[in-house]
Amino acid sequence: xxxxxxxxxxxxxxxxxxxxxxxxxxxxxxxxxxxxxxxxxxxxxxxxxxxxxxxxxxxxxxxxxxxxxxxxxxxxxxxxxxxxxxxxxxxxxxxxxxxxxxxxxxxxxxxxxxxxxxxxxxxxxxxxxxxxxxxxxxxxxxxxxxxxxxxxxxxxxxxxxxxxxxxxxxxxxxxxxxxxxxxxxxxxxxxxxxxxxxxxxxxxxxxxxxxxxxxxxxxxxxxxxxxxxxxxxxxxxxxxxxxxxxxxxxxxxxxxxxxxxxxxxxxxxxxxxxxxxxxxxxxxxxx
Numbered sequence: 001x002x003x004x005x006x007x008x009x010x011x012x013x014x015x016x017x018x019x020x021x022x023x024x025x026x027x028x029x030x031x032x033x034x035x036x037x038x039x040x041x042x043x044x045x046x047x048x049x050x051x052x053x054x055x056x057x058x059x060x061x062x063x064x065x066x067x068x069x070x071x072x073x074x075x076x077x078x079x080x081x082x083x084x085x086x087x088x089x090x091x092x093x094x095x096x097x098x099x100x101x102x103x104x105x106x107x108x109x110x111x112x113x114x115x116x117x118x119x120x121x122x123x124x125x126x127x128x129x130x131x132x133x134x135x136x137x138x139x140x141x142x143x144x145x146x147x148x149x150x151x152x153x154x155x156x157x158x159x160x161x162x163x164x165x166x167x168x169x170x171x172x173x174x175x176x177x178x179x180x181x182x183x184x185x186x187x188x189x190x191x192x193x194x195x196x197x198x199x200x201x202x203x204x205x206x207x208x209x210x211x212x213x214x215x216x217x218x219x220x221x222x223x224x225x226x227x228x229x230x231x232x233x234x235x236x237x238x239x240x241x242x243x244x245x246x247x248x249x250x251x252x253x254x255x256x257x258x259x260x261x262x263x264x265x266x267x268x269x270x271x272x273x274x275x276x277x278x279x280x281x282x283x284x285x286x287x
Contacts, residue, residue, distance in 0.1 A: 002137050007258050008251065013143035015250025016150030017212065020205030021223065022230035023157060023242040024198025030237025031170060031187075031194045033093060034083065037100040040224030041107035042199050046071045046206025047215035048115050050122045060125045060211075068203040075199025078103060079192045108220060117217050122210035146208055153201065154243050161239060170194065226253065229268065233275050235285025244283060 025039045046067045053063035082099050086092040128145050131138040161167035169190055206215070213219075230249050234241025248271065256267030275283060 003258075005137055007254055009139060009143065011251035011254035012247060013147045013250075014254055015247040016147040017205055017209050018226055018230055018250055019150045019243055019246035020153060020201050020208070022227040022234075022246055023153070023239060024201035025227050026231045026234070026236055026238065026242045027157075027170070027194050028198040029231070032083075032096075032191050034096050034100065036195075036198070037097060037224070038078070038103040038107060039100075039198070039202055039227060040220035041104045041111075042071050042075065042202035043206040043209065043223055044111060044215050044220045045074070045107055046203030047122060047210030047219075048111055048120070048206075049203075050207035050210050051115070051120045051215065054123050060123065063122065064204065064207050067207045068200050071203025071206070072196045072200035076192055076196040078199075079195040083195070084188060084192070104220070108217070112217055119214050119216040120210070121214040122207055124211040128211075142211060146212065149204075149208060150246075153204075154239070157239055166190075166193075226268075229272050232282055233272050235282030238282075238284040241282055241284035 021039065021043055025036060028034060028036050028039075049067035049070050050063040053066050054060050057063070078099075082103075083096050086095050086099075124142055128142045131140050132144070133139075159167075161170055209215075209223075226249055230242060230245035232245075233248055234243070234245030249268065252271055253264070253268050256264040260267055279285075
């Protein structure tokens with residue numbers, strides 16, 4: 001019984017980490033219709049910056065804040081000077097995706113040049129680096145923290161999208177971007193804010209994940225397919241889809257590696273294929 005409890009807890013906490021990455025990816029697609037291939041690079045860049053800030057200042061909280069903000073600024077810069085100039089519509093989608101691919105390789109190479117190729121880890125503060133025993137089972141407090149942060153961000157995003165005027169504009173843009181522009185809403189500014197928010201969440205996830213799985217060259221290529229699996233299962237452009245998809249992928253990945261390590265990718269992506277066969281837009285996506 002302890003095995004199932006431990007693996008379920010591990011899967012849920014990992015799902016929380018994936019939510020931080022996938023929610024931004026989903027929102028960016030929902031508003032801009034861009035598949036941001038550099039989103040995984042935001043994750044590792046946040047982790048690397050977090051390592052440096054924590055080492056220089058000795059403050060993990062400062063590393064968490066500054067790294068997330070730095071990645072958000074990069075996302076806004078990328079949108080403002082590279083993506084926005086390509087305009088809107090189907091004709092702009094492929095060039096925009098190719099720009100994000102270019103940034104993926106730029107960030108990857110810059111990370112290697114600056115931080116080298118050795119694995120690193122964001123040093124976790126002592127008040128999070130211990131385990132809680134409940135019924136003879138040990139639960140790492142840092143994993144509880146990961147899950148708690150994901151829950152707080154999910155509630156904050158839901159309140160922002162459902163209870164504010166800005167959130168109403170985002171939802172309108174997701175439903176019909178052309179009509180939203182026709183109503184006089186500044187979709188360019190809206191897209192820039194959403195892109196920056198998505199980058200911020202990815203950077204935040206990178207710092208938090210850097211204290212859990214570490215950071216190393218190639219991690220972006222490992223984490224990005226999981227984020228895509230989340231948004232495909234849950235539905236592109238939907239927050240609740242990202243939340244449910246993250247839990248599903250987190251649990252499937254954890255149990256797949258524990259029970260069938262040689263088939264871990266099959267146990268992860270087979271449910272995605274089944275969901276797409278039954279509902280091509282994902283569980284909560286709309287055509």
